[in-house]
Amino acid sequence: MAKGVKPRVKVPKTAAAGEVITIKTLISHKMESGVRKDGDGNVIPRSIINRFVADFNGQNVIDVTLQPAISTNPYFQFDAMVPEAGEFKFTWYDDDGSVYETSKKIKIA
Amino acid sequence: MDFTRRNILALGSGAFAVVTFTGMPAFASKTDDAIAAFTGGADVTEGGIDLTAPEIAENGNTVPVAVSAPGALSIMLLATGNPTPSVATFNFGPLAGARRGSTRIRLSKTQDVVAIAKMEDGTFYRASATVKVTIGGCGG
Numbered sequence: 001m002a003k004g005v006k007p008r009v010k011v012p013k014t015a016a017a018g019e020v021i022t023i024k025t026l027i028s029h030k031m032e033s034g035v036r037k038d039g040d041g042n043v044i045p046r047s048i049i050n051r052f053v054a055d056f057n058g059q060n061v062i063d064v065t066l067q068p069a070i071s072t073n074p075y076f077q078f079d080a081m082v083p084e085a086g087e088f089k090f091t092w093y094d095d096d097g098s099v100y101e102t103s104k105k106i107k108i109a
Numbered sequence: 110m111d112f113t114r115r116n117i118l119a120l121g122s123g124a125f126a127v128v129t130f131t132g133m134p135a136f137a138s139k140t141d142d143a144i145a146a147f148t149g150g151a152d153v154t155e156g157g158i159d160l161t162a163p164e165i166a167e168n169g170n171t172v173p174v175a176v177s178a179p180g181a182l183s184i185m186l187l188a189t190g191n192p193t194p195s196v197a198t199f200n201f202g203p204l205a206g207a208r209r210g211s212t213r214i215r216l217s218k219t220q221d222v223v224a225i226a227k228m229e230d231g232t233f234y235r236a237s238a239t240v241k242v243t244i245g246g247c248g249g
């Protein structure tokens with residue numbers, strides 16, 4: 001597992017049924033591109049998050065494939081439809097096989 | 110063979126010409142390959158996508174980019190001038206509120222950012238934006 005990986009997600013606490021809300025996610029990760037070289041001229045091996053998935057109550061919202069050209073601390077902003085109260089689940093997949101997860105509940109107001 | 114000053118200069122400029130002539134099409138074809146892999150060789154129509162990128166990016170390490178394409182199933186982002194043109198692919202699920210996403214990308218130099226959208230009816234649309242990069246973001 002890469003060091004210091006911390007997911008942060010911003011989801012409104014409440015929404016009206018059927019409302020479209022904006023979600024912002026950020027995960028701290030160095031996203032080593034595999035192109036950079038260290039002081040001795042050796043290529044630093046690639047180590048990135050290669051996939052990000054957001055689900056709501058088991059239904060998919062967005063599924064993003066990431067390449068090395070995504071910046072350090074990958075940030076995403078997207079819209080989701082909230083048909084009912086439930087839980088958003090966010091999953092990041094690392095090159096080294098680690099999976100980082102976080103979830104946020106949302107109520108219907 | 111004697112390497113006179115003149116010979117060396119001629120060799121040098123020749124090599125330079127070869128590099129510039131082969132270098133650019135190599136990047137272009139990588140982009141075309143990535144587009145072909147995404148579309149499966151289908152025709153791509155210009156327009157239909159809203160691609161927002163800054164005109165000038167001071168730092169190529171984090172360039173904010175937003176794409177939006179109503180009715181898209183997935184949107185692929187490409188940076189034509191990067192060593193690897195692929196950037197990201199957004200696949201929208203049934204609960205996607207709008208077919209849009211934004212993220213931050215790395216750009217190695219001044220170049221075109223291209224977005225290709227796959228629509229629900231199987232057609233493909235394309236949009237591009239030129240971004241001037243002051244400091245490249247690929248560690249080079």
